[in-house]
Amino acid sequence: MPRVVVHVMPKPEILDPQGKAVAAALPRLGFEGIASVRQGKRFELEVEGEATEEVLATLREAASTLLSNPVIEDVVALEVEDA
């Protein structure tokens, strides 16, 4: 069953409090040298049947409407992995 991986990140101009919290915690825990952290989401979707161009077009639409909030997030990548 092919797997489609969708990567969603907050838009660059959007504040990312989760990422900021991680960036602040890193040096406190002894991890130095990280200038900034941004946190997004990764979805793994198992597709029934084949990942045709038509299926991928549908998934691209789902990614930019359901899996991400287009006001504050970008779908930065959509990859097909055969499983």
Next chain:
Amino acid sequence: MPRVVVHVMPKPEILDPQGKAVAAALPRLGFEGIASVRQGKRFELEVEGEATEEVLATLREAASTLLSNPVIEDVVALEVEDA
């Protein structure tokens, strides 16, 4: 500044209520043919200086202790992107 991308997913044996909610919503919104969805996290870390092996070893440790909860999550990938 090199960017390190860390991918974190719930372990296969762990229930993933967020993923299940997305999987249930997809057909309701007209997106058919998705067998299952799992939702994880994607972190983008901007590294100061060069992404040497030493820096990456530190980041791998940070990824498996701070960026993920090793009881319920796996770090599935750690990639270096030059920016």
